[in-house]
Amino acid sequence: MSRRDLHVDVHHITRVEGHGNLVIDVDKGELKKCELQIVESPRYFEVLLEGRPYTEVHHIAGRICGICSIGHTLSSIQATERAFGIEATEQTLLLRRLLHYGEMIQSHALHAFFLVLPDLFNADSVIPLAADSPDLVQRALRIKRFANDLCAVLAGRHIHPISPVVGGWTSLPDPAALEDLARRLDEEIRDDLTVAVDALAGLPLPALDRPTENVALVNGDRYPLLSGEIGSSIDPPIVPADYLDKIEEKVNPHSSAKHCEGGHGPFMVGALSRWNLNGDKLRPEALAVAESLALPRPCDDPYRITHAQIVEAVDMAYDSGVILARILDEGLVPETVRVEPRAGRGVGAVEVPRGLLIHDYTYGDDGRVEKANCIIPTGMNLANIEADLRAAVPRLLDLSEKRIEHELQMLVRAYDPCISCSTHLLNVVFE
Amino acid sequence: MPRPRVAFFSFTSCEGCQLTVLEQETKLLELLEVVEIVRFREAIDRREDRFDVAFVEGSISTPEEEDRVRWIRNQAGLVVAIGACATLGGVNAIREDRDHLDVQGRVYGEKGEWYPAHQVKTVAEVVSIDFELHGCPMAGAEFLDLVSCLITGRKFRQKGTSVCVECVLRGTVCQLWKGRPCLGPISRGGCQAVCPSQGGSCIGCRGLATEANLPALADQLESEGLGDGVTERMLELFNRKEFAAREGGQGDGKGDPA
Secondary structure, three states: OOOOOEEEEEOOOOOOEOOEEEEEEEEOOEEEEEEEEEOOOOOOHHHHHOOOEHHHHHHHHHOOOOOOHHHHHHHHHHHHHHHHOOOOOHHHHHHHHHHHHHHHHHHHHHHHHHHHHHHHOOOOOHHHHHHHOHHHHHHHHHHHHHHHHHHHHHHOOOOOOOOEEOOEEOOOOOHHHHHHHHHHHHHHHHHHHHHHHHHHHOOOOOOOOOOOEEEEEEOOOOOOOOOOEEEEOOOOOEOHHHHHHHOEEEEEOOEEEEEEEEEOEOEEOOHHHHHHHHHHHOOHHHHHHHHHOOOOOOOOOHHHHHHHHHHHHHHHHHHHHHHHHHHHHHOOOOOOOOOOOOOEEEEEEEEEOOEEEEEEEEEOOOOEEEEEEEEOHHHHHHHHHHHHHHHHHHHHOOOOHHHHHHHHHHHHHHOOOEHHHHOOOOOOOOO | OOOOEEEEEEOEOOOHHHHHHHOOHHHHHHHHHHOEEEEEOOOOOOEOOOEEEEEEEOEEOOHHHHHHHHHHHHHEEEEEEEOHHHHOOHHHHHHOOOOHHHHHHHHHHHHHHHOOOOOOEOHHHOOOOOEEEOEOOEOHHHHHHHHHHHHHOOOOOOOOOEHHHHHHHHOOOOOOOOOOOOOHHHEEOOOOOHHHHOOOOOOOOOOEOOOOOHHHHHHHHHHOOOOOOHHHHHHHHHHHHHHHHHHOOOOOOOOOOO
């Protein structure tokens, strides 16, 4: 190993959501400091939720994050419904799944094609790519547009959705708009995905092999996203309400986002963990894409998170087609579900683009939140990212400083960290 | 004519307004033909220190953020506050009346002093601003309209009328008629009444309309049995600061841009 000195100080990593710094110190070949500093301002969301009535809670919770506001909204609604003992109808659950697909596809497309792809072309952003590879960028934009429109048709808009509420929906989607989405999926989006996958398949990623514990929802539905237990590559699954037995949050001086550790040290959540635990439940079209991207299962290389996201995006696009056809065939009926608040605790656990997301609320009998806690995927991944950085640095020491900095930023970016989200962590203490 | 050099900055927020820019997919490439983006951490590496227009998202909620937004004001020709966090304080200001030590302790426990809570400010409370784009998130169409105005010199006009007017124009069934509390009568329009059109109530994310009559709405909601104080409670979601200022009889002091 090289005996060199190295000092990396990236003040605000670019092409990630939120404000993070990367600080690495190597003294004569020995790693002295390796920190992903989270410098986003805290927002104290649990305080914002305290005392609010259930009708407002998902509106506030969704505003933790613009990119995954639908995921936060659905996790929030699930927590409230579980606290009140409400069973959502089959139609409501089907529409929620379709809405969730829209956000997942949009977020994965944003990450793969707009944040990661420039690295693979040695570009500083997608802007030069638009000139050099206009067809690819146009197709990527069309995929993102489709996913946003899917959200807008179902929920009024993608960022801060309007119609999903506790108990169901305030409005049902317009059949003509659904038909248009189904047509675009058939005529354009499947081809666009094929071309985009082919482009990615030809671009080599850096590599890092560091086995870690994978955590994701298991059981439940087809490829578990909105139901199931919290599964692990090491431990038996646990019910969502017991998440505190598994996940320990720690306050860390260099991060306004809390770090999380499981029983075996740092662990990973997100698309790669879902792929590792549930990949066999994906559609054949998605498995074919995994093969063309040469994505092994299980896979211990965090740089491949982007590939796992693309495999998921293909799965969800094809499954969206199945759901759209079913809705158009069977029609939708207005439903009224009676919402009666009651005192109690409910824990929502859903898979959002960056991994497992938990909202945990305790309500009073007046339907107002007494206590809230959220565990955010990026918060869970922070300790694992630092462990990856510590493993990666010694192997990179023979490269130029600029190249080392570039590869480490790519490693952080691979996790698609959502730093705004992760600093909105809520309180740790539960009686 | 050289393209205006445009920069994007985010403070305490969900970054949903910046994402709204990225979600103008079909217009994005056209936008890049008329402006030069010289700083946008969420999407590009380029990071320049002089810019003609700075779009600023988020509330200013730490002393460091105050310093940073003052620097931005100094480097920029025009400063545009985008979204409810920047223009109203937004959901960040729900905690306005809570004790800061209590707030930080609730979230970070005994390590609370590492993350001191401060007063949440709008951008305009710290530096002078040239334009505001309202909403949570801001409306993409209004953002594109402002950019177009800045390039062509056309005057940028915003709605001072209420969300109710837009519901009527769209033919949306009134939430109040359905017996649901709604802030539409007193909230600034310009959103095309997107929430009522989806069967939801207006929650006032664009601030108060010019002629907002709070007592009249409060009386109506209470007389219809929708709950005492429901108007005030709903206004806390986005308008805690402005509502408190009006209660104190100070007005918001900004007037209406139209």
